[in-house]
Amino acid sequence: MTSFQPILPLQSQNAAYAHIIQSDAEALEIAKNLAEQFKHQAIQRDAERILPFEEIEAYSQSGLWAITVPKEFGGADVSSYTVAQIIALMSGVDGSIGQIPQNHFYALEVLRNNGTEQQKRKLYAEVLKGARFGNALAEFKTKNATQKQTALSQTEQGYVVNGEKFYCTGSLFADRIPTLVKDADDKEFLVFIPRSSQGLELIDDWSGFGQRTTGSGTVKFNHVAVDAEDIVLFDTAFSRPTLVGPFAQIMHAAIETGIARAAFEETLVRVRQARPWIDSAVEQATDDPLTQFELGRVVADVRASEVLLKQAARSIDAARPQPTIENIAKASLDVAKVRAHSTETALKAASKLIELAGSRGSQREDGLDRFWRNARVHTLHDASRWKYYFIANYLLNGVLPPRRGTL
Numbered sequence: 001m002t003s004f005q006p007i008l009p010l011q012s013q014n015a016a017y018a019h020i021i022q023s024d025a026e027a028l029e030i031a032k033n034l035a036e037q038f039k040h041q042a043i044q045r046d047a048e049r050i051l052p053f054e055e056i057e058a059y060s061q062s063g064l065w066a067i068t069v070p071k072e073f074g075g076a077d078v079s080s081y082t083v084a085q086i087i088a089l090m091s092g093v094d095g096s097i098g099q100i101p102q103n104h105f106y107a108l109e110v111l112r113n114n115g116t117e118q119q120k121r122k123l124y125a126e127v128l129k130g131a132r133f134g135n136a137l138a139e140f141k142t143k144n145a146t147q148k149q150t151a152l153s154q155t156e157q158g159y160v161v162n163g164e165k166f167y168c169t170g171s172l173f174a175d176r177i178p179t180l181v182k183d184a185d186d187k188e189f190l191v192f193i194p195r196s197s198q199g200l201e202l203i204d205d206w207s208g209f210g211q212r213t214t215g216s217g218t219v220k221f222n223h224v225a226v227d228a229e230d231i232v233l234f235d236t237a238f239s240r241p242t243l244v245g246p247f248a249q250i251m252h253a254a255i256e257t258g259i260a261r262a263a264f265e266e267t268l269v270r271v272r273q274a275r276p277w278i279d280s281a282v283e284q285a286t287d288d289p290l291t292q293f294e295l296g297r298v299v300a301d302v303r304a305s306e307v308l309l310k311q312a313a314r315s316i317d318a319a320r321p322q323p324t325i326e327n328i329a330k331a332s333l334d335v336a337k338v339r340a341h342s343t344e345t346a347l348k349a350a351s352k353l354i355e356l357a358g359s360r361g362s363q364r365e366d367g368l369d370r371f372w373r374n375a376r377v378h379t380l381h382d383a384s385r386w387k388y389y390f391i392a393n394y395l396l397n398g399v400l401p402p403r404r405g406t407l
Helices: 024-039 042-048 053-061 080-093 095-099 102-114 117-129 244-273 289-319 325-357 369-379 384-397
Strands: 151-155 158-165 176-182 188-194 200-203 218-226 231-233
Touching (some): 080 095, 080 244, 095 369, 244 289, 244 369, 325 369
Antiparallel strands (some): 151 158, 188 231
8 A cells, every 4th residue: 555654543443432412502612622622733734744533533523523414313413504614613723624524424415315214324323423434536537527437336246346536535534435436327326335345445645735634545446345225326416406516515615714714813813923014114013004905805805705605504504495496506506606705715815824924924833834725725626717607607697507516
């Protein structure tokens, strides 16, 4: 196995059952306390690429990874806004920790919409006990992102998976790896493959300059046997109106909003410590009118992203009881607005942090560049320019956006 560092065995396999959260308020309170813990050594984790195994174990054992489990299966089924708030909070502390659960929640949303009752009972029960799901969705060697070569085949002995995936965020920390596959009839399925399966190989080869500890490397499948009960139909997650796409995307928007807010808050700290520019004729950098102007622009954008995030979450929650073509399209468009806006805001806020901190802000030990690096790498996940296109095409021509995981 090629690896930048040893991949530790999952601690959750032998851990006590996770706490079960009962409400949105409890989830937010636990998240705030954990975020304070995760601040410690965040700069070091980024600088030295120390994978956050202990932090992720604490995160899932807290019960926060089970907060979207429906109430009828024993979960809190918190609002989309609560999920977004928690992810934004964690992302501000450590962008990687903020992103790692995103695909876990995405897989649970696919399960909610496409799983059988038996599959839901089994997998939700695992999550309530503290199990974590990673992902193996994207492929690096196809012509475009929609093409998939990883195959699900049926043999005399049962089903097997063969192929290779990349950008497998969270898989190094996962108990199961939901894997997107196609069968001989070109139908797509999401297979919840146990991490310990024979023939499954995790390779820690993610080398992005930002989001450095997400574990977004390669997963290989060499004739991996899978149980039929772990195979969930995927096609119909988008062929009919569901919230799979908007819910996936609002979590990405929350990551960027959280990074933007944290970068702005750090800017306030640094400006209060900075010396005024020689031409400003003021005694303190906080009195510099040009600095005030730049900070005013940043805070306006950060607060706008926060408002758009809340509005988008409300649209998702409004559509959940009875999804229709119209309310799913509205949710997608509202999420697209915050996704595009938060992309630009995170990059601006992170850049202004370094600019307004001055030369002192360039010291490597302070790690201020991690905000920009994390924002830049994460915002490459989807092209914001296409978000604006779909928004305007609907406004001008009434064309509904496509239903897929990127909207």
